[in-house]
Amino acid sequence: MHRNKLAPYINSGETVAQLRLDLLFALLPLIIIATVQNGLRVLVMCALAAAASDITELLSHLVGHKKPDLLRAATLGLCLTMLCPITVPVWLPAAGSAFAVLFVRVILVGDFRTLFMHPAIGWLFMITVWPSYMMTYPKTSGFNAFPVFADVRGFERAWSIGQYLQFGQKPQTRMLDILFGRYAGGLGTTCIFAILAITVFFLIRKSIAWHVSLSMMATVSIFALFINRAGVSPAYSVVFELCAANLIYVAIFIASDLVNAPKLPVARVLFGVLIGVFTMLLRYFGMFEYCVLIALIFANLFSGAMDRIAVAFRSRRAKHFNLQS
């Protein structure tokens, strides 16, 4: 028996590893669906990305940085791979993951680490260095077999929903295809049905900051209702804007990351709204399909400030609630 342990002596049973595993488990269905739709190439990309981020994490530990968190690093690799089209070279997600770990874990220090979301940084790196790979999609029928290792060449190209909207055209995608992921987009980001099912899992496990996802999607939907880029009905406009450029995937898997999102519910809602507003403004006034991740990086810079405002507000409320006197 020992005297030194501090209260409480029971806990909820949640551990840091469990939170990490939740994300990993949630990615598995997406990886399986992507593999069924595109072949074993997906698994190779995932394995390379996870290995690259783990190796970089270990190396960063060797040069004197924090204890390696291999689970988190591997999850980052997988998360990033799911954002890439199947036609990118197999090594590309690995390069993006390694860069993200290197940048966030080694170059940034202290509080700056939480200023940038790993996957968003990796994605920004990939799209800046290899834009043609990242924005070209093959035409998909639902089940394709791409070469496992070799580069994919001479494939028939298709426009993503985001690209249609960018040029003010009506996306040629049926609702059922959207639900089951039969349209051009990132590997694991298109099957809305699977993503929604995973969201339920996340909500039960409380492993994401759902306020962010919800407020972000709500903001985008409100914008889509009033500003219709494709000349379709408001309901279709909402669906297309939400599915364009992996937005739902980003909202559920990346923006709602507990570590980077603000900590207080009010701040989380504000954060989601901010991402939504930035995304839609960039969509309307920018020339770039993937503005959601840029918006995310930008809004993330304010996440600390939002927390501070919410804490100050809470503190004042708590003072009114002074029960000790």
Next chain:
Amino acid sequence: MRLFSKGIKLHKDLDIDFSVSTQNVSGDVYTFLCYAGQEYELLIKEGSRVEKYTKIAVADGIPIYASVTGEFCGVCTFESGDVTVIAAHIKNSGEYTPPFSALSHTDIPSSPAELLDLFKNAAIIDTFNKDYLCNTFGKYLTCDSLLLFAVDDNPYVVTSCAVMCDFEEEVLEGLSIITRSLKIKNAVIMMQKNFKTAQFFKKRYADIKVMRATDKYPARLNALIYAKKNNSLIITPETCRAVYRAAVFKEPCVTKTVTVWGDAIQKPAAAQIPIGTTCGELLDMFESHTQIGKIVANGVMNGYLIMPNDIITPFIDSITVMSDCAKMQQKGCITCGRCTAVCPVGLAPYYVLRRAAREGSSKAYFNFDLCLKCGCCSYVCPANIPLDTYIKLYNDERSKADAQK
């Protein structure tokens, strides 16, 4: 199932026998005198014989009575949480002493001054306020009602409910003495939601309001919210019972009711024992079905670890005996914000860590003295960080810094 708004979910409600057994102890008893650093004056000599209920010392102006009959062997010190207590060692002769009128006052109090006198002479302690009632008496004079905290406050402290159920008449008589002396008209009993005894009290005592604590907050917070809104003073059933026994039987407060429970205990129950009994002797009265890992005083959420040779002070309400000895490994904060989401009073514990680490804890940013030390934040923390303890340290340092200014 107990459920606090967003944090604590206890799937196992306490399966406890709410009858209190009165236990005579045979081993030595260490009667609580005061905390280390406080003044006390011994009224007996080492080696002399003391009778149960005789005045053996005066500590900070409050009389201390022997809780058993035997030989006084001297004064010793014990650790109790983060404080040291001074106790009088009495070699228990095991002789049975029938209750006798140890207190000098004659009438049942009928005015605030008489009530204060009773509190002081009988050395009555209220565990909700964690002090002698005579020290908190000022609060009684300004309150509009009394709130009797009789909640089975799992996973905090559960003794109140047992005393309420088993000594119902003595408790209510005591409550009536206090309300009459202070000319307070309203008294409210707080019991937990869905507890059938609450219904029973409601039916039986039409003039006393019975309130049910919701599962939204820890019961203590329910009581504090009610007390704040209604300018009430919170007392425990054990206090009321002590008042009754002091007023009617002239009996000073020398016993304590302690609930013993936990996964290592076969039949959780409440026992009334002399103050100063060793924890080991108390545990001998209960059968444990596994090896004992930890003994926690005053609830697993915000209590402290004690050892079998520590003593039961008047401030210990419950003992939790756990089979699990494994330490929960503390990790670095992953900034998940769960602690902030569950805090019932709306604090942001996550910031204590960050601010205190970055800028030194003497800087006052947030009003952490509002913290109830309920432990919800630490309970949900996936990194096992004892946040409420850090908040306590932060507050201590801040008050030290303020005092130095």
